[in-house]
Amino acid sequence: MADAFDWPIRVYWEDTDAGGIVFYANYLKFFERARTEWLRSLGVEQQRLRDATGGMFVVTGTALNYHQPARLDDCLQIRTQIQELGRASLTLQQVATRINPEKPDTLLCEGSIRIGWVDAAQMRPSRMPAAIIDVLKHS
Amino acid sequence: MADAFDWPIRVYWEDTDAGGIVFYANYLKFFERARTEWLRSLGVEQQRLRDATGGMFVVTGTALNYHQPARLDDCLQIRTQIQELGRASLTLQQVATRINPEKPDTLLCEGSIRIGWVDAAQMRPSRMPAAIIDVLKHS
Amino acid sequence: MADAFDWPIRVYWEDTDAGGIVFYANYLKFFERARTEWLRSLGVEQQRLRDATGGMFVVTGTALNYHQPARLDDCLQIRTQIQELGRASLTLQQVATRINPEKPDTLLCEGSIRIGWVDAAQMRPSRMPAAIIDVLKHS
Amino acid sequence: MADAFDWPIRVYWEDTDAGGIVFYANYLKFFERARTEWLRSLGVEQQRLRDATGGMFVVTGTALNYHQPARLDDCLQIRTQIQELGRASLTLQQVATRINPEKPDTLLCEGSIRIGWVDAAQMRPSRMPAAIIDVLKHS
Numbered sequence: 001m002a003d004a005f006d007w008p009i010r011v012y013w014e015d016t017d018a019g020g021i022v023f024y025a026n027y028l029k030f031f032e033r034a035r036t037e038w039l040r041s042l043g044v045e046q047q048r049l050r051d052a053t054g055g056m057f058v059v060t061g062t063a064l065n066y067h068q069p070a071r072l073d074d075c076l077q078i079r080t081q082i083q084e085l086g087r088a089s090l091t092l093q094q095v096a097t098r099i100n101p102e103k104p105d106t107l108l109c110e111g112s113i114r115i116g117w118v119d120a121a122q123m124r125p126s127r128m129p130a131a132i133i134d135v136l137k138h139s
Numbered sequence: 140m141a142d143a144f145d146w147p148i149r150v151y152w153e154d155t156d157a158g159g160i161v162f163y164a165n166y167l168k169f170f171e172r173a174r175t176e177w178l179r180s181l182g183v184e185q186q187r188l189r190d191a192t193g194g195m196f197v198v199t200g201t202a203l204n205y206h207q208p209a210r211l212d213d214c215l216q217i218r219t220q221i222q223e224l225g226r227a228s229l230t231l232q233q234v235a236t237r238i239n240p241e242k243p244d245t246l247l248c249e250g251s252i253r254i255g256w257v258d259a260a261q262m263r264p265s266r267m268p269a270a271i272i273d274v275l276k277h278s
Numbered sequence: 279m280a281d282a283f284d285w286p287i288r289v290y291w292e293d294t295d296a297g298g299i300v301f302y303a304n305y306l307k308f309f310e311r312a313r314t315e316w317l318r319s320l321g322v323e324q325q326r327l328r329d330a331t332g333g334m335f336v337v338t339g340t341a342l343n344y345h346q347p348a349r350l351d352d353c354l355q356i357r358t359q360i361q362e363l364g365r366a367s368l369t370l371q372q373v374a375t376r377i378n379p380e381k382p383d384t385l386l387c388e389g390s391i392r393i394g395w396v397d398a399a400q401m402r403p404s405r406m407p408a409a410i411i412d413v414l415k416h417s
Numbered sequence: 418m419a420d421a422f423d424w425p426i427r428v429y430w431e432d433t434d435a436g437g438i439v440f441y442a443n444y445l446k447f448f449e450r451a452r453t454e455w456l457r458s459l460g461v462e463q464q465r466l467r468d469a470t471g472g473m474f475v476v477t478g479t480a481l482n483y484h485q486p487a488r489l490d491d492c493l494q495i496r497t498q499i500q501e502l503g504r505a506s507l508t509l510q511q512v513a514t515r516i517n518p519e520k521p522d523t524l525l526c527e528g529s530i531r532i533g534w535v536d537a538a539q540m541r542p543s544r545m546p547a548a549i550i551d552v553l554k555h556s
Contacts, residue, residue, distance in 0.1 A: 012453055013463075014162060014446045018155035018211050018325075019398065024337045025153065025306035029431045032303070036429055036490075046430075047296075047489045059302045063341040069401055072157050072464045073453075120297065123347055151314055152324075153307045157464075158537065163476045164445035168292045171442070175290055175351075185291075186350040186435075198441045202480040208540055211325040212314075259436065262486055292440060296433035296489050303431065350435050 003139060005041060007034040008099075009076040021069035027109045028062060031094045034078035035113070042135050053129050056120045060089065064111035068098070075099045076108065085136055087127050089116040142278060144180060146173040147238075148215040160208035166248045167201060170233045173217035174252070181274050192268050195259045199228065203250035207237070214238045215247065224275055226266050228255040281417060282359045283319060285312040286377075289352040299347035305387045306340060309372045312356035313391070320413050331407050334398045338367065342389035346376070353377045354386065363414055365405050367394040420556060422458060424451040425516075426493040438486035444526045445479060448511045451495035452530070459552050470546050473537045477506065481528035485515070492516045493525065502553055504544050506533040 009030045017023040039046065050056045070076060076096050084091040095110040117128040148169045156162040178185065189195045209215060215235050223230040234249040256267040287308045295301040317324065328334045348354060354374050362369040373388040395406040426447045434440040456463065467473045487493060493513050501508040512527040534545040 010450075010453075012446075012450050013156050013158070014164065014449060016157035017152050018157070018159045019152070019334060019336065020157045020159075021336075021401070023153060024340070025303050025310070028303035028306065029429075032431060033427075033429050036427075045490050056297060058297070058347075059344060061341075061343045062302070063339075065339045066337060069336075073462050123299070149311075149314075151307075151311050153310060158473060158475070160540070163479070164442050164449070167442035167445065168290075171292060172288075172290050175288075184351050195436060197436070197486075198483060200480075200482045201441070202478075204478045205476060208475075212323050262438070291434045291436070292442065294435035295430050296435070296437045297430070298435045298437075301431060 004079050004081045005034070005038040007037045007078045007080070009033065009078055009096075011070050011072055011074040011076065013072065015070075016072055019069075021071055022074075022108075024064075024066055024109075027064060027066075027096055030076065030078055030096060031080075031113060034080050034094065035092065035115075038080045038139075042139050044132065044135060049132075050120055054119055054121065055117055055126065055129065057115050058118050058123070059113060060116045061114035062111065064109055066109050067107050070096075070098055070108050077105070082136065082139065083112060085133070087133065088125055089114060090136065091115070143218050143220045144173070144177040144278075146176045146217045146219070148172065148217055148235075150209050150211055150213045150215065152211065154209075155211055158208075160210055161213075161247075163203075163205055163248075166203060166205075166235055169215065169217055169235060170219075170252060173219050173233065174231065174254075177219045177278075181278050183271065183274060188271075189259055193258055193260065194256055194265065194268065196254050197257050197262070198252060199255045200253035201250065203248055205248050206246050209235075209237055209247050216244070221275065221278065222251060224272070226272065227264055228253060229275065230254070282357050283312070283316040283417075285315045285356045285358070287311065287354045287356055287374075289348050289350055289354065291350065293348075294350055297347075299349055300352075302342075302344055302387075305342060305344075305374055308354065308356055308374060309358075309391060312358050312372065313370065313393075316358045316417075320417050322410065322413060327410075328398055332397055332399065333395055333404065333407065335393050336396050336401070337391060338394045339392035340389065342387055344387050345385050348374075348376055348386050355383070360414065360417065361390060363411070365411065366403055367392060368414065369393070421496050421498045422451070422455040424454045424495045424497070426450065426495055426513075428487050428489055428491045428493065430489065432487075433489055436486075438488055439491075439525075441481075441483055441526075444481060444483075444513055447493065447495055447513060448497075448530060451497050451511065452509065452532075455497045455556075459556050461549065461552060466549075467537055471536055471538065472534055472543065472546065474532050475535050475540070476530060477533045478531035479528065481526055483526050484524050487513075487515055487525050494522070499553065499556065500529060502550070504550065505542055506531060507553060508532070 079095045097105040218234045237245040357373045375383040496512045514522040
């Protein structure tokens with residue numbers, strides 16, 4: 001368990017606000033994209049998973065700290081790593097850094113995302129399919 | 140037919156981009172909010188409608204012209220009006236103006252939105268329920 | 279200090295995702311709108327403030343818990359309250375509930391938002407203007 | 418002039434709505450990302466351009482037709498091509514298709530985007546820098 005997964009994100013106009021920087025809510029989008037690609041790298045496609053099991057992941061908690069702002073055209077890297085893995089939920093640590101051309105990278109935003117498993121029809125918490133737990137354990 | 144419906148929109152941080160102005164794609168969101176409230180003013184709730192009929196509106200075409208930019212804290216008014224009403228689709232004219240405190244209003248963005256009716260399961264075009272056409276005709 | 283401020287939010291298509299519920303990142307947008315209106319209710323307009331002082335608020339931390347999902351057409355209420363007020367930052371508690379027609383309200387999402395004051399040009403933390411602290415103290 | 422530029426886009430949760438499909442306004446975001454990468458492929462970075470010239474591109478008109486919906490996990494390709502190039506504006510044709518694993522691609526959405534050049538301070542239309550026109554002419 002616990003190999004880190006890195007995913008690059010380019011900052012576009014849609015991501016910025018009138019402060020000239022990335023709108024802080026958008027880091028949750030960046031982190032979601034990185035989690036989706038991390039799952040995909042493990043062979044897990046969420047739409048297919050839902051069709052097959054009737055269940056889906058939902059975010060149950062987020063805690064983020066913002067250190068430095070990102071700007072238009074910046075290239076970010078999102079690191080994703082399992083912090084804790086249970087039977088009905090998992091917690092991920094995610095970190096956004098800016099890849100600087102000729103300087104050390106800059107820490108922009110980091111935090112943890114708690115994710116639960118629910119049946120999609122009722123939105124009730126339930127245990128993750130064993131196959132998923134297995135995949136996550138060996139990630 | 141064809142009474143205009145006005146809906147106010149305040150510009151928040153989320154709506155702006157690093158150019159210091161409202162991101163142009165967000166006018167489609169403003170227009171959608173105004174259409175939803177227009178339908179609501181006619182007694183039509185889309186979620187309930189879908190549960191009852193199995194159908195839903197989908198946007199099939201948009202054509203917008205951008206005249207002046209809006210900025211943080213601006214108060215906009217969105218005017219919505221039926222341009223054309225068929226059996227399986229309708230076209231709305233929508234106009235965003237800025238309400239200025241002591242000057243005439245400013246035209247920001249206007250255009251037309253073409254909307255079709257589909258069955259939600261297959262996403263196939265079909266005829267609007269007669270009750271809906273009736274409501275729209277007398278709006 | 280510490281009067282609560284309530285702001286209503288309607289859930290539109292733009293707020294939902296393919297899970298059929300409000301996309302969790304969007305609560306940060308709802309909370310931001312509510313904070314903006316709370317400041318406005320205290321006579322503080324952020325664009326004008328920036329023009330006048332060269333400074334602006336930035337979010338430095340967010341911690342949210344998601345309890346129940348919201349859906350299209352739901353009417354939410356966002357409650358905003360100061361939790362802690364310093365010289366260079368403040369922390370707000372914000373709570374989203376669904377206003378149910380004939381049942382008690384439902385708790386959807388709550389958490390705290392930490393906000394700092396920076397000079398807009400350098401994005402460096404600095405002390406809030408005394409006039410702002412004064413307004414917040416007596417809110 | 419007029420080489421087409423292709424850019425891939427993955428559909429994430431943030432892009433979808435409660436209809437289970439990509440929210441139509443988001444194609445404007447996809448098209449913007451593709452335009453940014455197209456400009457980048459020509460050596461043009463918009464933030465740097467603005468710092469250097471004081472000007473920036475703004476979208477002045479959009480006209481889109483929606484043919485088929487996209488869904489979570491779909492892989493899209495955005496094709497970008499110059500339709501018309503003037504001294505103060507250009508029009509691009511942009512097309513989104515879904516890359517299907519074992520079938521021909523599906524046309525999802527296409528349309529044209531009209532872009533003007535403005536000085537960023539006043540937001541007044543002006544002529545594009547000759548160097549930019551030159552780059553676009555030979556793209």
